[in-house]
Amino acid sequence: MVIACDKSGYPAMIKYTTENSTNHEFIKIIKAPCLGSVKESDILEALEGKCDRILLVGCPIDSCFHQNGSRFAQRRVNRINHLLEEAGITKRVAISFVTAEKISEIKRTLDLISSTPVQEEHKP
Amino acid sequence: MSWLKQVLQSGHFAVTAEVGPPKGSDPQVIRKKCDLLKGFVDAVNITDNQTAIVRMSSFASCLIAQKQEIEPVMQMVTRDRNRIALQSDFLGACALGISNLLCLTGDHQSMGNHPQSKNVYDIDSIQLLQIFKNMRDQKVFQNGEEVKGEINVFLGAGESPYADPLEFRALRLAKKIAAGAEFIQTQAIFDVDIFTQWMEEVCCLGLHKKSFILAGVIPVKSAKALRYMKNEVPGVVIPDNLIERMEAATDQKAEGVEVCIETIQKVAKIEGVSGVHIMAIAWESIVPEIVQRSGLLPRPAKGEITSS
Amino acid sequence: MIIGERKPIPEILAMLGDSKKVLVLGCGTCVTVCLTGGDKEAKELASLLRIKGYEADSLTVERQCELEFIHPLRESIQSVDAVISLACGIGVQALFELDSEKSIYPGLNTTFMGMPVKQGYWEERCWGCGNCIIHLFGGTCPITRCAKSLLNGPCGGSKDGKCEVKPDRDCAWQLIYDRLKNLNRLDWLLTIQPPKDWSTSRYGGHRKMTREDMLL
Numbered sequence: 001m002v003i004a005c006d007k008s009g010y011p012a013m014i015k016y017t018t019e020n021s022t023n024h025e026f027i028k029i030i031k032a033p034c035l036g037s038v039k040e041s042d043i044l045e046a047l048e049g050k051c052d053r054i055l056l057v058g059c060p061i062d063s064c065f066h067q068n069g070s071r072f073a074q075r076r077v078n079r080i081n082h083l084l085e086e087a088g089i090t091k092r093v094a095i096s097f098v099t100a101e102k103i104s105e106i107k108r109t110l111d112l113i114s115s116t117p118v119q120e121e122h123k124p
Numbered sequence: 125m126s127w128l129k130q131v132l133q134s135g136h137f138a139v140t141a142e143v144g145p146p147k148g149s150d151p152q153v154i155r156k157k158c159d160l161l162k163g164f165v166d167a168v169n170i171t172d173n174q175t176a177i178v179r180m181s182s183f184a185s186c187l188i189a190q191k192q193e194i195e196p197v198m199q200m201v202t203r204d205r206n207r208i209a210l211q212s213d214f215l216g217a218c219a220l221g222i223s224n225l226l227c228l229t230g231d232h233q234s235m236g237n238h239p240q241s242k243n244v245y246d247i248d249s250i251q252l253l254q255i256f257k258n259m260r261d262q263k264v265f266q267n268g269e270e271v272k273g274e275i276n277v278f279l280g281a282g283e284s285p286y287a288d289p290l291e292f293r294a295l296r297l298a299k300k301i302a303a304g305a306e307f308i309q310t311q312a313i314f315d316v317d318i319f320t321q322w323m324e325e326v327c328c329l330g331l332h333k334k335s336f337i338l339a340g341v342i343p344v345k346s347a348k349a350l351r352y353m354k355n356e357v358p359g360v361v362i363p364d365n366l367i368e369r370m371e372a373a374t375d376q377k378a379e380g381v382e383v384c385i386e387t388i389q390k391v392a393k394i395e396g397v398s399g400v401h402i403m404a405i406a407w408e409s410i411v412p413e414i415v416q417r418s419g420l421l422p423r424p425a426k427g428e429i430t431s432s
Numbered sequence: 433m434i435i436g437e438r439k440p441i442p443e444i445l446a447m448l449g450d451s452k453k454v455l456v457l458g459c460g461t462c463v464t465v466c467l468t469g470g471d472k473e474a475k476e477l478a479s480l481l482r483i484k485g486y487e488a489d490s491l492t493v494e495r496q497c498e499l500e501f502i503h504p505l506r507e508s509i510q511s512v513d514a515v516i517s518l519a520c521g522i523g524v525q526a527l528f529e530l531d532s533e534k535s536i537y538p539g540l541n542t543t544f545m546g547m548p549v550k551q552g553y554w555e556e557r558c559w560g561c562g563n564c565i566i567h568l569f570g571g572t573c574p575i576t577r578c579a580k581s582l583l584n585g586p587c588g589g590s591k592d593g594k595c596e597v598k599p600d601r602d603c604a605w606q607l608i609y610d611r612l613k614n615l616n617r618l619d620w621l622l623t624i625q626p627p628k629d630w631s632t633s634r635y636g637g638h639r640k641m642t643r644e645d646m647l648l
Contacts, residue, residue, distance in 0.1 A: 089483050
């Protein structure tokens with residue numbers, strides 16, 4: 001799943017999917033007003049389903065349209081990944097900072113998170 | 125009556141040293157160290173689980189030292205025992221003829237080898253001094269009840285001339301003396317100039333007349349050891365030129381001994397300094413040489429001084 | 433306020449064992465403010481447990497330490513196999529009084545009474561000695577903030593105004609000295625503080641308080 005901010009992330013994703021033949025199985029692309037509005041509980045809820053990987057795509061940290069949205073989102077992503085690791089869950093969240101002109105970061109991140117194997121989660 | 129007290133009261137420049145008990149039950153360790161020091165010091169401090177590392181108790185070690193005919197200074201920290209145990213051990217020490225007691229707060233257990241233990245710190249070193257003084261002079265326990273029997277103890281405390289806040293250090297010494305400290309052993313001195321300044325403040329307050337001040341010294345084996353102390357041990361000030369001097373020496377151990385002797389000779393000339401306390405940590409064997417080369421021999425013998 | 437830190441998740445999972453239905457209970461007061469046990473954290477933990485395969489849900493009440501606030505939870509608690517309480521130890525024990533037969537597990541390690549010094553950082557300030565004398569020390573409690581609880585400090589171990597036991601913490605006695613110096617009351621430090629009466633603290637035994645006029 002991709003959550004993209006409507007200022008930079010979403011336009012970048014549109015450009016990316018237009019220019020690249022999709023070899024990643026996206027479940028969906030969700031638009032958010034700003035990555036800063038995405039709560040940890042939203043991300044965790046999304047991971048409860050079949051989705052194993054979530055990518056947040058938004059403005060670069062120092063040029064976030066809403067000032068600190070990308071900065072806070074980065075911290076939240078780090079925190080969620082720590083929680084997932086602590087709980088022994090191999091699902092992961094990533095974040096990519098792009099502009100509509102510079103979308104190479106998206107491919108790099110997608111390749112990276114897609115390559116990490118995911119184990120089936122079973123209650124002990 | 126405390127021999128150390130007699131030596132100091134008679135105007136002699138006193139010499140004390142320090143012995144660390146073993147991390148085991150062998151009394152021979154204490155005996156050997158005491159035999160090394162006999163005749164070279166007036167009394168020997170025996171530490172109390174120093175740096176919160178478990179060792180044979182100061183109390184037991186002092187009894188072993190007594191049998192070697194050397195005068196012990198028992199050390200008591202408030203970290204491990206409450207006022208009940210401290211007053212109880214005090215009575216036991218008096219009953220067994222231990223006549224010198226150094227009252228300390230003690231390093232926090234997190235610094236030692238049992239960091240998971242609970243500490244006590246029911247009272248601090250100043251309150252401890254006051255309690256022991258009242259037991260001796262007013263014949264009362266901390267709760268006001270009567271203490272029976274004779275109590276003859278020379279009470280001491282430690283002091284750190286260089287510790288923060290610097291401006292308060294002389295005043296804190298005044299507090300310790302008011303609480304009951306009759307002799308003081310300072311933290312190790314490497315910077316004689318700053319120590320001289322501190323002694324001036326101390327003398328200004330007249331404290332040198334109310335208590336005997338023994339300057340602490342440590343013979344160091346290497347420049348590395350000096351640097352470690354400078355960076356890691358609070359309250360120890362080491363001038364850079366001293367470290368350079370040690371680094372330049374061909375035989376750093378010998379140089380360390382030289383430095384120690386020079387320090388002793390310098391502090392002995394400062395007004396208000398009544399003696400020296402040599403803390404030769406794990407190097408007790410060097411003390412005789414230091415005492416001899418500092419010109420502090422012979423030590424006064426029993427019979428030379430009559431107790432007042 | 434009371435500060436607590438979440439137990440490591442592996443420890444929480446080990447406590448849950450064979451339980452299938454789990455209720456995560458958040459608390460809306462102290463642990464919400466210290467960001468470890470509030471509604472947000474309860475929802476997160478429930479989510480993680482669901483990803484792990486548990487049937488988990490979360491609820492948060494104003495204060496778990498008050499029986500009247502947790503009473504409405506009775507049915508929810510009875511319907512699950514285990515409860516993880518994200519309240520402080522007081523809240524956990526209150527839940528046990530509500531339902532002593534249910535498996536109720538503490539999800540937090542309750543640590544200290546403190547305050548947020550700045551956002552995201554809390555420090556201990558009160559140890560609950562039962563006889564407050566902060567005013568004698570320029571507003572810094574030596575029992576709590578001095579590692580050795582000295583009443584006649586400092587110990588001489590501080591370096592650059594920091595405690596030798598906790599080098600990232602201020603030496604309480606440096607703070608006391610500085611403040612009393614500013615107030616021109618250094619003379620207070622010359623008085624020998626007598627040994628503390630610890631009987632009012634936890635050392636005197638389990639404590640209680642009653643207001644007779646408020647008893648029903």
